[in-house]
Structures are given as C-alpha cells and as structure tokens.
Amino acid sequence: MVPLNHYLILSAVLFSIGAVGVFTRRNALIIYMCIELMLNAVNLTFIAFSKFLNNMDGHIFTFMVMTVAAAEAAVGLAIIISMFRNKETVNVDEINLMKG
C-alpha cells in the first residue's frame, strides 16, 4: 500500500504548483484553473487522511468542496465572460482601472 506521506507530498506539490500559477500566469482563465488545482490538491489530502484514519468525515468534506467548486466555477466563468464582453480581454495586467 502507498504510505500516507506520499499522498501528502503529492498534494502539497500540486497545491504549490497551483499557488505559484496564480501569481505567475496572466490569463484570468488559467488563474482560475490554477485555483481549481489547489482545491483538488486539498481534496486529495482529505481523501488520503480519510482513508488512513478510517473516518468518513473527509469523504463528506470532499463532496462539499466539489459542490462549492462547481458553484464557484459557474459564477467565476460568468464574471470572466462579462469582463470579456466589456473589455475584450481576460489578461489581468490590462484590467487595471483602479490604482492607488
């Protein structure tokens, strides 16, 4: 059986890739994909712990996270589309009306 640590390291690496992506990528859609990657890394952590602790709470939490992520995706893509309609760009560097 794969030991717990391997899962934890994998999810930590995935989470970090997501977090770095949020800071380095400039396309709003790709930033959102990076955030989804972070959420999925969290799901992996939950499932791994749930399996090794023999406790179902983690499973339930994962379902909640997936549901919330779906709702967030619906809202987030709508926001990105309405931005694109007005400005014809999804590059976050060009979205900078407010400063100071």
Added chain:
Amino acid sequence: MEILIPTIKLATIYPEIIITTFAILVLLLQVFPTVIGKDYLGYTSLAGVILAAIITGQGGASGEGGEAIYSFSNMWVVDNYSRFFKLIFLLGTGLTILISIKYTKDEGINNGEYYSLLLFATAGMMLMAGGTDLIVIFLGLELMSISLYVLAGYVRKRLISNESALKYFLLGSFATGFLLYGIALLYGATGTTSLKGISGFISEASFGSPILIMGMLLLLIGFGFKIAAVPFHMWTPDVYEGAPSPITAFMSAGPKAAAFAAFLRVFIEALPSLQGIWVDIIWVLAALTMTIGNVIALVQDNVKRMLAYSSIAHAGYVLVAFVSTDKLGVASILYYMLAYTFMNIGAFAIVIIIGGKGEEKINLKDYTGLAYRYPLTAAAMCLFLLSLTGIPPTAGFMGKLYIFSAAIKSGYVGLATIAVLNSVISVYYYMKIILAMYMKEPESSVQHSPLVFTPAMIIALGLAVYGVLRMGIFPSAYISMAQQSYLSF
C-alpha cells in the same frame, strides 16, 4: 453498517429558514409583472430580515438564560454569541436594503436577484456564526462569498464593477484554497472536523505536531484574506471602489463581522492550546493592518476608496481586541462590530446620496461646501466620521475604549499604544472630509444637481444616527449584552 438519524431540531434554524425562504420568494416574485413596479421586492426582503431578526432576538430556540442549544449532530449551535452576531448581520442587511432601493432603480439593476443574493449572503453569514463544525463554517463562508462575487459585479455594464468582481472572485477563491488546505491538515492531525473534537484532541495529544501547526497557519491566512488583514488586503481597495456603493457598505459590515465571528470561534474554541503561537502572529497582523490601512488612506482623494482603507484599519483595531482573547476582548469585538455596522453603513449611505446617478461624484471635491447646501446631511456625515475616528459621544469612541482597555488589561500595552497612535493618524483623513464640507465655500463653477432623498434612505440614515448616538451615550446595555454573549462559548 448501522445508520443513526440524528434528531433534528428545526426550531434552532428558524431565522435561517426564513431568510432563505424570502430569498427564494423574492426571486420568484419578480417573474410576475405587476402594476406597482418592482419596488415591493426590496420591501419584501426587508420584511424577511425583520422577521428573522425578531425571532433571533427573542431567542427562538435558545435555552433559558442564553444557554447554548446544540443540534444537527452538534454541528450547529444557538448561543448568545451567534445570536448577537446574527443580529449584527441582519441589521447590516436591513440597512443595506434600505439604501439600495433608490440606487438599484437609478442604475437599472432593480431585480429580484439583487435582493435574493443579499439574503443568501446573509444566510451564509448566519451559518458562519452558528456553525460548530468546520464543514458548516466552510459552507456558510462559501455561500456568503459566492453571492458577494456576483453582487460586486452586479452593474454589468460598468467596467470597474466587472473588474471589482473579477478581482474579488480570483483572490477570494485563492484564499478559500488556503482555508481549505488548513482545514484538511487540521482534520488529518486530529481526525475530526468538529471544533470541540479538535480542541479535545489537541489537549490530550500531539501538541506540537507540524501538520497541526501548518494547518493553523493556513487557516490564519484564509481568515486573514476574508477580514482583509495586511498583508492579505490587496483586493480590498479595488473591490470596494468598483462594487456598487450599497454592496460596498454591505461588504464592509456584515461579511467582515461574519469572518470575525468564524475566526474567533475557530481559534478560541478549537485551538486554545496553540494560543502561544497564534497570539503573536495576530499581534503582528494587527499592528500592520492598522498602520498600513491608515497611512495609505491619508493620500486618497476618492472617498469610497478612502473608506475602503479605513475599513482595513478598523479590522486592525478589532484584531487588537482579538489578541487579548479573554472575556473583555471578545465582548469588545462584538460591541465594535455592532457600532461599526451603524457608522460605516451610515457613511456609505451619504456617499450614495452624494454620488448620484452613475456614482460620478465620489471624490473629495464633490463634498466641498456641503454644509451650506444640506446642513443636516453634512451633520450626519460629520457624526459618522467622528464616530469612525473615535471621538465622544459616539459609538466608535466607546468601541475603541473597550478594545484598548481589553488590550491593556491583558498586558498588551505596546499594541494598545500603536492602536492609539493610529487613531491619531486617522483623524487627518476623516477631518479632510469634514473640513471640505464645513470650511470651504461651495465652488460656484461646479454645477450641483440637487440631492435626492427617498423615505427609505431617510429611515436608514435615521437608524444609523440613532445607533451611533445611542451606543455612544448609553453603552452599558450593549456592552453587558456583549459580555453575556461570551459566557456561552
């Protein structure tokens, strides 16, 4: 496997049920065209808020003398603490609805969805205050946040509103990632997501487990984003400036209080054994948040943006009370959040009145000579600003007094000194507005369109003025209510 169905006490969630029902009702009602237009949607949701507030205030299902009632497999609690916070949220939502009614008509966004989302956000905040399990708190937080992402971008055609929503959405869900990872690690270290279970486990075993510490730090980051503490505040000014003004008022009061409610409950109830670590971190956050919020606010000309930075600074003051973690500290947080709801929504109400259609007049120069044209409006704004500064006899003064004395009693004299110095800095930028209103002649070159006052707006302003004065002059009733709320922790 045997499945146990827990007893369900629906009575404990009556206020939440009412709010959700009204949210759906408003959504459905707007489908039917009526002869009286759409004004009634706002008033219908207001009725829901008032009904929920009455039931919350009466105690609904809570026990005699404010004893905590647990239900839904100990995932949900009705105690004085959650009731106090729920009343703050409902007050914030009620005032927001009152100041929205004309605004939404002017901007052409007078739809049922607007009020429906406000009510859903309120339901989310109430879940955050009453949840005793990280699952409930997380769901409440997301219900609130997702509704707010939409509301921030509600004026679809306005570019800065889009931008505000996009920034809020990206940074908000980024923060959610951290919060969730923190919860996952806490779950892994303790094997449970219930707050009581976590604190019970930590006090028995594995005090310094690195997973536990990591989890706590990630949770701190997640909550730090939600309360807009420096250095996790980058989103606040842009989001607050771009969002429709009533929504900005709402965001700075209710959701911030909700984030504090969950933050306090999680850290004081679940992680008291790690207090040695998190108190120091919050000390630093508090000092940074106050100082940076106030210093950057000094150079703002846009009043809305200035109030955004001021709201960051106020989160810093609340963190000062958080550091002391004792009864007085928590009571002063409750008191301050209530006072802040009155004074900040009041100030934003005036910003909305002066902003006019399309929110074009939100700069400092639009306030010059206001006292000559509208003495009462200027006086109300002056009162709110004095309260935000912390000058007697206002609610803000008493709030700060309680916070600073809580910090000093717990031995954080250094932090209290920083907080007092920050209050002095803040005088400068609040006074800038007051000076513009009272000491400068109205510029004759600028064409002033007359301000429009609707009955709803006047009621909201009246309530806010009453609240600020009442809490400032007779604070004892409120502070004793706040202190009782801590007892039930």
